[in-house]
Amino acid sequence: MEREQADLLQQLDEVTGTAETATKSAQQATADHDATKQTLLDTRHELELERTKAKTAQSQLAEVSNALDKQSIELTSSLGEVATLKATADSDKAEIARLKIELKNTKSELKAVTTERNDIQTATAEIKGELKAVTAERDKLSGLNNQLTQTQAKLEAEHSVLNKQYSELSSRHLSKQR
Numbered sequence: 001m002e003r004e005q006a007d008l009l010q011q012l013d014e015v016t017g018t019a020e021t022a023t024k025s026a027q028q029a030t031a032d033h034d035a036t037k038q039t040l041l042d043t044r045h046e047l048e049l050e051r052t053k054a055k056t057a058q059s060q061l062a063e064v065s066n067a068l069d070k071q072s073i074e075l076t077s078s079l080g081e082v083a084t085l086k087a088t089a090d091s092d093k094a095e096i097a098r099l100k101i102e103l104k105n106t107k108s109e110l111k112a113v114t115t116e117r118n119d120i121q122t123a124t125a126e127i128k129g130e131l132k133a134v135t136a137e138r139d140k141l142s143g144l145n146n147q148l149t150q151t152q153a154k155l156e157a158e159h160s161v162l163n164k165q166y167s168e169l170s171s172r173h174l175s176k177q178r
Contacts, residue, residue, distance in 0.1 A: 005145050012138045019131040026124040033117040040110050047103050054096050061089045 065085055 001148065005141070005148070008141055009138070009145075012134065012141065015134050016131070016138070019127055019134060022127050023124065023131070026120050026127065029120045030117065030124070033113055033120065036113055037110070037117075040106055040113070043106055044103070047099055047106070050099055051096070054092055054099070058089065058092055058096075061085060061092065065089070
């Protein structure tokens with residue numbers, strides 16, 4: 001019976017160890033998720049800065065384009081410069097479009113990471129619930145073990161008393177036979 005109890009306690013310790021390992025893995029996954037999220041936030045901030053720079057550049061290009069349009073009336077040679085500035089503006093628009101797509105992709109990734117984090121939190125909560133149940137079962141088994149230990153101690157004490165009584169009776173019986 002004691003061996004069964006020891007086996008049960010050992011199994012309980014193994015289950016508890018497994019649950020703790022799973023909890024640590026879930027916590028590490030959450031930490032990894034948080035680091036990825038921070039990287040995404042930093043990227044988003046950089047994209048916003050680039051967007052602001054692009055808008056500023058676009059605004060400046062519009063002003064330059066207006067100035068060149070006025071000068072083109074007076075100077076036909078400035079037409080080449082205006083065409084160059086328009087090409088630059090188109091390039092900036094293409095860059096803005098590319099950045100918008102990248103921002104959209106970043107938002108999609110953030111949604112996926114958030115979903116994954118939520119899944120991890122759910123799994124962590126489930127593991128914690130299982131760990132509580134295992135702990136309660138372990139405590140119950142520990143209580144039973146304590147009861148058995150007390151019962152065994154009582155039986156050993158009674159056995160000792162009975163042995164003493166047997167010895168006394170045997171001694172008396174032997175002395176009567178002599």
